[in-house]
Amino acid sequence: MRYTGFALLIIVLLAACSAEKKANKAFRLGKYQNTIDIYKKKLANDPNDGKANFYVAESYRLSNRLKEAEPYYAKAGGRGLLKDSIQFFLAEAQKANGKYDEARKTLEAVIASTPDEKFKNRLEAYLNGIDYLEKLNERRSYYKVKNLELINTPSAEYSPVFLNNELYFTSSRGNGKVYEATGTPFTDIYKVASRGANVDLATVATLPEGINSENINDGCITFSPDGKIMVFAKGNSGKRKGTNDVDLYLTRFRNGAWTEPVALNINDPDAWDSSPAFSPDGRTLYFASNRKGRARERAGYGGTDIYSAQMDSRGRFSRVRNLGPEINTAGNELFPYVAEDAKLYFASDGHPGYGGLDLFVVKRVNGKTVIENLAQPVNSNGDDFAIFLFRADRGFFTSNRDGGKGDDDIYTFINEDPNLKVVNYYLQGVTYTPDSVGKLRILPNTKVSLIDHNGDVMQDFVTGNDGKFLFRIYENEDYNLIAETDGYLVKRQAYTTRGRGVDPSTLKELVTNITLDTMVVLDKIDLNKYFVLDNIYYDLDKANIRPDAAKELDKLVQLLIDNPEIKIELSSHTDSIATVEYNQDLSQRRAESAVKYLVDNGISPDRLVAKGYGELRPIARNTNPDGTDNPEGRDRNRRTEFKILEVGVIPKTIEEEEEFDEDKYFKSDGNN
Template sequence: MKKIYYILFVFCSITTLFAQKKVSVKQADALFKSRSYVKAAEAYEQLPQSKQVLQNLGDSYYYNFQMTSAVKAYGQLFFSHKDSVKKDVFFRYANALKGTKDFDKGDAIMTEYIGFEQNTPKFMKNITRNTPNSFKLQMMSKNKTNGDFGISFYGDKVTFASLRNGGEKNAYGWNDRPYLDLFSATVSSDGQLTKVEPFSDVINTKKHESNATFSADLKTMYFNRSGEKQNKIGDEKVAMIKIYKAELVNGKWANVTMLPFSSDSYSVEHPFLTKDGKKLYFASDMPGSLGSFDIYVVDVNEDGTYSQPRNLGETINTNQREQFPFLTEDGTLYFASDGHQGNGNLDVFMAMKLSDTEFDKPLNLGSTINSEMDDFNFILDEKTGKGYFASNRTGDDNLYTFTQEENKLQYLVEGEVRDMKSMQLLPGSTVKLFNEAGELLEEVVVGKDGSFTFNTEPNKKYKIMAFKDFYIPAEATFDTSQKGKVYIDLQMKVESYYDAEDIINKKDDGTVLIELENIYFDLDKWNIKPQAAEVLNVLLGILKKYPYMEIEIGSHTDSRASDMYNLRLSNKRAASALEYLVQNGIDRKRLRSIGYGETKPLIICPKNDCTEAEHAANRRCTFMILK
């Protein structure tokens, strides 16, 4: 979002710098620290492009969602200083790239940030197919620059925050735009905001007001207001966002009081009151938060007091932003996040309620509602399937109405890949989906959470196989003959070769060897003798038992004779062993032979003076598992 309602409200005290022709780094930094990002960007554009100037310039554009300009500044920063750039800048650069729809580069930067592979287009395609609902959208105002957001239900009306009273309030330093006020409106039959009226001056002040929520009888209102005074937080002076309560007395709003868990040291924002009035959800960056903003809940007691805020925990909250909570009567939580995997920047997610502060794993609502920019403030009328949300996908914050429709019939299969012995997740595993004829339909490489998802068709039979290097593939079959939606949870447990077979061992250097008796060749010969055949037959049995195993046959000589002679001889012996396996039914594609000559002796003799026994030990074949 281009506004500060999801972070800290900060107030600009520097207004005269640009009357000067020259700007110093000190002046630009002062603007940046006061979060006057528009003026800060103008100042940094005039300065030599050092590492700090480029980072602050990129951040100034990023925080005002001028993504094209942010990408340009970050791009120069990464070109010249990537090795010393802090990790959090990787996150912002990746989202800026996604905001310009450069998903290839954005995913590459995000992969470096989180440490496992990202593929946003593929993820969004899969998740959009598998979400319970799709959405039809319509913008609620013909004026796309009103800065509307923060919508909530208000009886048969709605309330929202807007810049519409722009002429009555001073410009706000963050984005050089007016302060926010709260308005009520009626939604017309064609989805437009009509009969728009501001709340009274008791609610709307010279500060920001936004995000109202109401009791069922509409006599109690909670809303956001920015703080009256600025407090020094680190190097910055900022005014925090607070939650206030107002009461309707004789048809007018009165008795405006700040909630006790609001603070001058952190922000509390985006309140949502449950229909029974017993719980108030909100977002905050208070001490103990997992990320920049987390979602919390407090109990609203009958005597008007509040419990201590409770964090909703790691299932919902990440090390980034979680904001704009909304709960339906059935306990489904909708919220915005840029920490869970999504399309880039804030996306809307849903999570089913399990208990007071526990929710199921969040589900991205897909690309029928989420864009590459910020999408947030989702509210829903469960009875009609209609609702509203906000997005800055057009460059400014705007409100949208949506109609929620059930997704077409889906047959969803998902699961996890784990080590059979340790039960640890195995990120990096490959999972393949086959049809009844054995044809490969789709394959995925699972991410950090070890999970996979496939969308299938009705009345079909399928097989899933999970692969991991040095592991025995696991497989499962299923069919989609049932009526309606099918959810299949498969725990794919793969066993490592070295756990399954005594003669297979993992070495300290990570290599996995099949340890067999040594194969002996006559002097200067490479043909397979009966004793060698017996050993290779054991290997043959292993390869037939595990048809996806791939190996390297390595041949080694002692140090006698010349280097070239030994290299040629070892290559011939390794190739001879390979051909024996091929002649006995093993696919050549599963085998690789290599002669090492005397380059990798098992025993290194002092002054190269080996005994006959040591020479014999160095003349050996090794069988290393590749896959």
């Protein structure tokens, strides 16, 4: 009898050990619902098992069910588990459940006990975010929010996108196989006929096979402005471990049907890449990723970050960039969306908010980034995310707040701010080049870049045969336009919108578009062609560089930096007053002084030749035909010029080589 009892004990222990191994394996594979189910059985016998509570809490958190994690974090603990981290997650869960005072006490206790200064700073920032809510609630809101009841079900409906009188959304309402991370069915993409927020429920249908796939999560879509390109997320197929098995795919609408989806070349095989959104001009794709950072990308700041990538005319993507620490935090930032007014919206649990994910908007104010919480009633202590505006004052978003139909629901909103006026500023221009007689002609196939005051590239545009380019710009900002094409000098040109804005209070329409005009003239690279530098003046009988001359020479420094392949002769010329010998010597000293200034400002002396020509090469008469003085002619002759002596080949930088080589990894659909 003793033996039988002992044997039964061994069997029970082995079974428990086997169940724990199974649960831990499921957790590593991202099968969080399986982990929850197994450990809950263990908790039924021992509710205070710290390790079991921890894995249940983590599984709820990692499958976006933070509210349900709270009672389990409260009991979590054990050998090898970080107590401070558990308490931080407990505070997050308390906040998600609207228990702000409890979350504050939990954070204060961790701050007092943790020795990790970096972690302490994060906790203090999170605590300050709770205090910030009091100020946020004092702000008046003009938003009116309503559950889109006709669409929503007890299953999840999220990521609404409106296009051509159809509302697209993602839902788990199907009755197929259950996704083991959440315990709910896999998601598909649906669409329904809609006039704004008025949907025709009878028209609800899934997108065709090829877009939606069996036993795979499909969802989070975006369209190019013409509706002919769709990018969407697809994954959790089980081919890779955990939640990182999510990538972005592109399909085109051709001959009345969507083409076979193709994985984007910007996917990171070791990361979760999802929630894509095209910019209004269709040239930039924003998305969220938990990648660690690759060549030419800044490493992530924690959790999921928002990135951007540029799309060319063939649908290829490049120049992946992290949006930086102003937007991305140690938490999660995802579901980006760019409205017609160029404001970036996104969801975050890292910026101060009510709990879970909150919706934020990024505004540009005098060239600076300002991030604003949309406040209640748009935000709640639940997850609020995936906003989309089908008009400047109304749209959709997603929330799992209390009072919904279940899981994630789609909500509609209206902004009734009486002072809401949207002003969109655009800069349009044309690239030209002078012909042999100085007449301007259109220069096609020119890359024009818009550079902000920090020197960062905001947008690129390649002109067509008409030489036209178009950029979205902002009020009260300073820019540079940089234009380049083969065989021509790179041209850098300043542009400002200061003093060119309009007062929104004077406008009657909800949306006003203002287009400003400019032109950029590029000079062809011709050997021995002279370019006159304006306003390079010297004091009488002196060769030192005056402050006014330095400003002009700074422009030449920038030109040489922008065109590193050219070697120039910098020459100085005089009028005919004084002797030939004196003028020759003076012009040589002035040319050498100008070259020294360029070298002192970073230009290699190997690229520069100083040459004084004295009075030998006038471009105007120093005297009139009757022998009298010609001041205007002498003024033109006292000039500084440069000419191009050589054009070399600059080796590609490592970054350029990597960018070039990256194209071979693009997974073509055979139509590019």
